[in-house]
Amino acid sequence: MAKLRYDSGNVISPNVHRVGILAIGSNLENHGAALPIDTDSKIAAYIGLQASLITGAKFLGILYAATEYPQIDHGVHLKPKNLVEEQLIPTLKSAKKCLDLDNVVLVNGHGGNLLIKNYLENIQEQTGLKIVFNNKIVEIEGPHAGTGEISIGALLGFLDVSKIEEHCDFDKYPEVGMVGLKKAREMDEGIDKGAREVEQLKVSVDMNLGESLLEDAIVDVIRNVKEIVE
Numbered sequence: 001m002a003k004l005r006y007d008s009g010n011v012i013s014p015n016v017h018r019v020g021i022l023a024i025g026s027n028l029e030n031h032g033a034a035l036p037i038d039t040d041s042k043i044a045a046y047i048g049l050q051a052s053l054i055t056g057a058k059f060l061g062i063l064y065a066a067t068e069y070p071q072i073d074h075g076v077h078l079k080p081k082n083l084v085e086e087q088l089i090p091t092l093k094s095a096k097k098c099l100d101l102d103n104v105v106l107v108n109g110h111g112g113n114l115l116i117k118n119y120l121e122n123i124q125e126q127t128g129l130k131i132v133f134n135n136k137i138v139e140i141e142g143p144h145a146g147t148g149e150i151s152i153g154a155l156l157g158f159l160d161v162s163k164i165e166e167h168c169d170f171d172k173y174p175e176v177g178m179v180g181l182k183k184a185r186e187m188d189e190g191i192d193k194g195a196r197e198v199e200q201l202k203v204s205v206d207m208n209l210g211e212s213l214l215e216d217a218i219v220d221v222i223r224n225v226k227e228i229v230e
Contacts, residue, residue, distance in 0.1 A: 009056060010056065011055070011056025012055050012056055012225070012226065012229060013056075013229045015229050016055055016056040016057050016225065016229050017056070017057075017058065017100075018100070018101055018102040018103060019055075019057040019058065019101065019102070019103045019104070019105065019225055019228050019229065020057065020058045020059075020060045020095050020099060020101045020103070020104040020105070021048045021049075021051055021052050021057050021058065021059050021060060021104070021105050021107060021221065021225070022048070022060040022061070022062070022063060022091070022092070022095070022104055022105070022106055022107070023041065023044035023045040023047070023048040023049075023060075023061070023062040023063070023106075023107045023109065024044060024062065024063045024066065024088075024106050024107065024108050024109070024110065024113050024116070025038070025039075025040035025041030025042070025043065025044040025045070025062060025063075025066060025108070025109040025110045025113075026038070026040040026041060026066035026068075026075060026077065026109075026110040026112065026113075027041050027064060027065075027066070028066075028075050028076035028077070029066070029068075029074055029075030029076075029077075029110070029175075030074045030075055030145075030173070030175045031144070031145040031149065031175065031176075032145040032163075032167040032168075032173040032175065032176040033160070033163040033164075033166040033167040033169070033172075033173055034145075034150065034153070034159055034160045034161070034163040034164050034166075034167040034203075035145055035149060035150065035153050035158070035159060035160075035167075036158055037075070039145070039149055039153060039158070040066070040109040040110040041062050041109065041110075042156065042158055043109045043137060043141075043149070043152055043156075043214075044062065044107050044108060044109030044110070044137070045061075045062045045109075046156060046214070047107050047109070047137060047214065047217045047218050047221060048062075048105075048107040048221065050214075050218045051105075051107070051218050051221035051222050051225065054218070054222055055222055055225045055226070055229075057105070057225045058095075058099055058101070060091075060095050060099075060104070063087055063088060063091060064087065065077070065078050065083055065086075065087045066078070066083065066110050066112060066113055067079065067080045067082075067083045067112050067113060067115050067116065068110075068112030068115075069112055069115070069184070071181075071183045071184045071187050071188075072112065072178070072181060072184045073181065073183075074144075074174075074175035074178075074181065077112060080115040080116065080118065080119065081119075083116070084116060084119045084122070084123060088116065088123065089123060089126050089127060092104060092123065092127040092129055092131075093126070093127050096127060096128060096129055101129060102129065102130065103129060103130045103131075103132070103228045104129050104130075104131055104132070105131075105132045105134055105221060105224045105225060105228075106131060106132065106133050106134060107134050107137075107217075107221055108133065108134060108135045108137070108138055109137055109138065110138070111138050111144070114135065114138070116133070117133055120133065130228075132224045132228065134220060134221050134224055136216065136217045136220040136221070137213065137214075137217040140213055140216060140217070141213055142194065142197075143177040143178065143194030143195065143197060143198050144175060144176070144177060144178050144194070145167070145173075145175060145176045145177065145203075146176070146177050146194065146197070146198050146203055147201075147203045147204055147205075147206060147209065148209065148210075148213055150164070150167075150203045150204070150205055151204075151205055151206045151207060151209045151210030151213070152210040152213055152214060153210075154205045154207060154210060155207055155210035155211055155214065156210075159205070161205070164203065164204075164205070167203060168198075168202045168203060170199070176198060176203070177194055177195045177197070177198025177199065177203075178191050178194065178195050179195045179198055179199055181195075
């Protein structure tokens with residue numbers, strides 16, 4: 001068996017090869033007229049890959065499925081328990097076996113996946129991995145399919161600029177800002193606040209904002225990796 005050169009290449013430490021980065025987003029979720037249904041996955045994957053390139057941690061790709069709070073109906077999602085047991089745990093077990101990992105940073109790009117945090121202890125027990133859940137981009141990007149995601153989409157090239165005006169037809173696209181998701185707004189003050197913001201200001205492209213959001217999120221994942229290695 002070949003002896004692997006763990007100190008080769010631009011890595012922050014040979015020990016970083018024991019760390020994996022897995023993006024978790026949502027591939028089947030409406031994001032208005034101007035953004036694709038896999039917006040969250042594309043954003044999470046970009047952040048995870050960039051952090052991997054900078055640190056040398058192993059990029060594990062993206063989890064195919066996602067979960068969501070029951071009051072938010074804007075896509076196709078699994079129940080949290082099913083997502084964890086049928087998708088996440090098998091994926092992590094395979095990664096550990098094939099790549100000899102000890103730690104994995106989950107880079108989350110979809111708010112509904114916060115429900116996974118309720119299962120972290122079980123996930124760690126089942127996989128033998130230490131898990132870090134990074135939710136930075138969800139925390140800072142603002143309302144669903146709003147200016148934050150619009151700006152990131154423009155920067156990364158998957159925004160359809162010609163449909164921005166149509167994007168804020170809330171009767172046709174109630175998921176934008178969650179403006180038309182009445183039950184979600186009633187149950188969550190934060191969602192309602194974001195919806196009112198989008199109702200009043202609509203959405204716009206701000207390339208500086210998009211760049212700043214991505215940079216902050218990537219730096220935060222890099223911090224996670226460095227803390228693990230150190």
